[in-house]
Amino acid sequence: MTNLSEILRWIFTAIGAILAIIEPTYPYLFICTIMILADCYTAWALSQRARKAYPEKVSKDGKKFKSHNFGKVIVTLMKAYALIIMAFMIQRHITDAWPIDLTKVAAGAICFWQLWSILENESSCNGSKWAKLLQRILVDKTSRHFDIDLSDLKPKEK
Secondary structure: OOHHHHHHHHHHHHHHHHHHHHHHHHHHHHHHHHHHHHHHHHHHHHHHHHHHHOOOOOOOOOOOOOOOHHHHHHHHHHHHHHHHHHHHHHHOOOOOOOOOHHHHHHHHHHHHHHHHHHHHHHHOHHHHHHHHOOOOOOOOOHHHHEEHHHHHHHHOOO
16 A cells, blocks of 8 residues: 555656646647637537528538547647647747747737638638628638538549
8 A cells, every 4th residue: 555655646646747848838739728718619519500501401400419529629738738848848948048939929829820710710600791801711611511512512533
C-alpha cells in the first residue's frame, strides 16, 4: 500500500508541476476555448437554418449527436492548447529578449481564425443585408450540411 501511495504522490507532484509551469497561459486557453465553443454553436445554428431552408437536401440525422464532430472539436481544442503552450515556452526559454509576446500572438491568431469561421457560419444561409455583404468575401458553408457525397461534385478524370 505504501508503494501505491508513493507512486500516486509522484504522479500528482508531476501533474502539479506541469500545471504550475503553464499557469500563465490559462487566460489565453480560456479565451480560445470560448471562441472554439462559440464556433461550434454557430455551426449548429447554421445547420438549423439550412434544415429549415432546404429540408429535402439536409441530412435527416443532422439533429443527432455525432461523435465524429465532437472528436473534431476536441482535436481543435488540443491543437489550440498545444500552440499556445508551445508559444509560451518558446518565448520564455528561447526568445525572451524579443519585445513580442508570442503567447498573445498565438492566442490572437486562434481567436481570429475562430472569429472568421463564426462570421462564415452566421452569414451562410442568412438573408440579412449584412450577411449578403459578408458572403462576398466569406465562404458559404451551407452546402456542408447537405446530405450529398461531395465526391459526386468533383469532375471525373478521364
